[in-house]
Amino acid sequence: MTRRRRLAGLVAGLLLLTGAAGCGIPERSEVRVDGQVTAAKSGSSSFRRDEPPNRLASGTDRAAFVTNFLSAAAGEADRAYYRVKQFVAPEGRSRIQEKQPSEVALTVVRLRETPVITDSTDGTRVTLRVQQIGLLRADGTLMPPVATETEYRFELRAASQEDKPDTGWYVADPPPNVLLLSDQALRQYYQTHIVYFWNTGRTQLVPDQRYLPLAVPDERRVTEVVKWLTAGPSEWLGPGTSRLPDGTRLINNATGADGRWEVNLDMPVDADDRRVEEFVDQLAWSLPELDGQLELRIHNQTRVTVPDLGQRRRDRPAYPLDGNPQRFCVYDGAVHPLDFGGGEPLGAAPVTEAVNKGVVAAGFSRSHDEVRAALVTAGADKRQRLVVGVGAAPVSIVQRGTRTFTAMGQPVWLRSPAPDRPQGLVVADGALYRFDSGAQLRAVPLTAEGRVTAVATSLDGHRIAVVVGGALYVAAVNLNGGVVSVGPARRLATSLTDLSAVDWAGENTLHLAGSAGRPAIYDISVDGALETPLRRDVGARVTHLSSYPLNAVAPFPNGNLMYEANGVAYRNSPFDTIKRDEVRDVTPPPAGAQAGNPTAPFFLY
Numbered sequence: 001m002t003r004r005r006r007l008a009g010l011v012a013g014l015l016l017l018t019g020a021a022g023c024g025i026p027e028r029s030e031v032r033v034d035g036q037v038t039a040a041k042s043g044s045s046s047f048r049r050d051e052p053p054n055r056l057a058s059g060t061d062r063a064a065f066v067t068n069f070l071s072a073a074a075g076e077a078d079r080a081y082y083r084v085k086q087f088v089a090p091e092g093r094s095r096i097q098e099k100q101p102s103e104v105a106l107t108v109v110r111l112r113e114t115p116v117i118t119d120s121t122d123g124t125r126v127t128l129r130v131q132q133i134g135l136l137r138a139d140g141t142l143m144p145p146v147a148t149e150t151e152y153r154f155e156l157r158a159a160s161q162e163d164k165p166d167t168g169w170y171v172a173d174p175p176p177n178v179l180l181l182s183d184q185a186l187r188q189y190y191q192t193h194i195v196y197f198w199n200t201g202r203t204q205l206v207p208d209q210r211y212l213p214l215a216v217p218d219e220r221r222v223t224e225v226v227k228w229l230t231a232g233p234s235e236w237l238g239p240g241t242s243r244l245p246d247g248t249r250l251i252n253n254a255t256g257a258d259g260r261w262e263v264n265l266d267m268p269v270d271a272d273d274r275r276v277e278e279f280v281d282q283l284a285w286s287l288p289e290l291d292g293q294l295e296l297r298i299h300n301q302t303r304v305t306v307p308d309l310g311q312r313r314r315d316r317p318a319y320p321l322d323g324n325p326q327r328f329c330v331y332d333g334a335v336h337p338l339d340f341g342g343g344e345p346l347g348a349a350p351v352t353e354a355v356n357k358g359v360v361a362a363g364f365s366r367s368h369d370e371v372r373a374a375l376v377t378a379g380a381d382k383r384q385r386l387v388v389g390v391g392a393a394p395v396s397i398v399q400r401g402t403r404t405f406t407a408m409g410q411p412v413w414l415r416s417p418a419p420d421r422p423q424g425l426v427v428a429d430g431a432l433y434r435f436d437s438g439a440q441l442r443a444v445p446l447t448a449e450g451r452v453t454a455v456a457t458s459l460d461g462h463r464i465a466v467v468v469g470g471a472l473y474v475a476a477v478n479l480n481g482g483v484v485s486v487g488p489a490r491r492l493a494t495s496l497t498d499l500s501a502v503d504w505a506g507e508n509t510l511h512l513a514g515s516a517g518r519p520a521i522y523d524i525s526v527d528g529a530l531e532t533p534l535r536r537d538v539g540a541r542v543t544h545l546s547s548y549p550l551n552a553v554a555p556f557p558n559g560n561l562m563y564e565a566n567g568v569a570y571r572n573s574p575f576d577t578i579k580r581d582e583v584r585d586v587t588p589p590p591a592g593a594q595a596g597n598p599t600a601p602f603f604l605y
């Protein structure tokens with residue numbers, strides 16, 4: 001059995017174990033039927049586990065037929081229309097106008113509730129109430145949604161006697177000129193795949209999420225990834241990334257066997273050795289499962305031979321990460337380390353005692369041998385201000401901002417390989433500001449309108465997530481010239497409402513706090529397509545959330561999430577409160593005095 005088949009089986013098995021709830025659709029995944037309908041036992045039909053089932057796979061089971069219809073478009077783009085039209089009655093196929101494979105785009109939707117099948121004298125109708133997620137293109141990118149429909153309706157008809165030997169159902173009147181794909185099918189028949197592009201200064205790799213059909217044979221995987229890299233990054237990442245030289249394209253397919261791969265490019269003749277080496281780094285990180293030899297040819301001439309791609313990744317890590325993350329919190333107005341046991345590294349407060357006073361929230365980051373410290377402090381008048389310091393730990397010299405605010409969020413640093421121009425972001429009184437090592441605050445314009453309530457920065461430092469006007473957005477960041485400029489904000493679809501906090505959970509995933517009827521925390525992909533509930537009932541609105549982004553450079557085996565709700569701090573794996581005796585370097589309260597609570601937990605990395 002190939003690795004791809006094993007992966008497809010694993011995904012299918014996980015779906016069966018976790019249920020549809022992990023996909024952001026109702027926990028009870030059966031289709032609701034109105035009227036007196038007897039559900040017949042579904043038939044069987046053989047199909048590959050990495051391709052969606054055909055029309056006959058559901059037999060006479062209408063619920064399964066609807067689910068399979070919402071999966072039919074999944075897979076390689078050149079067969080998408082054929083697969084969908086097999087579900088459509090012959091008289092209705094003209095409603096779907098075909099496009100060239102490179103122009104195929106699937107309308108990805110999230111079911112807001114189980115589909116409704118209604119019987120009447122006029123026939124059998126299906127109603128789908130959906131949330132539009134995005135448009136999945138043939139190049140594996142998920143674009144923002146184009147459709148605005150919140151509901152789709154179509155009619156089912158049974159196969160007639162003339163259709164023999166066929167049985168089962170047809171869609172008689174499909175939604176015109178749209179190929180629907182459920183988020184459940186996206187999860188089941190595609191593999192998320194990260195490719196990497198250089199930032200505009202070509203000093204840092206930036207991840208870009210794509211979707212690769214599980215039906216793509218293993219031997220074509222390298223070819224698809226090289227095509228993605230030569231075509232350039234997703235549109236929303238454009239302002240923060242650079243493309244390969246114009247005219248770069250793949251010559252024939254990539255070839256390989258027995259741990260050796262060969263890629264032949266057509267690249268402008270003036271491409272220097274540095275640019276070629278940079279492409280090899282992109283390729284090595286974009287194909288993390290390859291550990292053998294790579295030969296890169298330009299116009300059929302060997303330019304670079306990498307004897308071991310695995311060693312290349314170890315020698316040139318995607319992120320400048322040093323050491324493992326450490327946990328801290330705010331306790332009695334000062335930053336203190338947290339100790340959960342289990343062998344996690346412990347550290348002392350990264351600022352001196354003279355600085356570590358009146359703290360409400362804090363954000364720290366490592367940069368080479370320095371620590372970047374940002375503290376939100378409160379004065380006697382309860383007004384809050386930003387205090388910033390950069391230097392060897394513990395930081396003793398700080399600059400205090402001149403502006404004060406009613407409320408400020410947790411400050412976050414933009415991780416960048418340029419240590420001489422540290423930059424960070426903070427939310428204050430509903431607006432987004434950038435700050436530097438001098439604690440000078442300057443407003444950051446956003447294309448999204450509304451009150452800003454949360455901001456988070458990615459591990460690479462060139463993407464942010466923000467909650468604006470109660471909605472979740474992501475945007476690319478450009479740091480050229482030491483000035484923070486934010487590209488157009490892309491809104492993400494989520495089933496959560498009343499969004500209150502966000503942070504990066506991984507290279508291309510977010511931890512998002514909001515409401516799903518009750519306060520909850522979800523894991524959501526960077527394009528909004530894939531949702532997984534982490535904690536369905538937090539108990540109170542989350543006001544602070546901090547994560548360590550899981551990555552391939554510096555893995556972290558323990559729970560990577562901490563948050564605060566109703567003045568109480570929590571952690572995950574397992575979910576539990578952060579207790580007073582887990583806070584280090586504190587003086588016990590006097591006899592009879594009540595001990596404080598740990599608040600505003602965060603990671604230092």
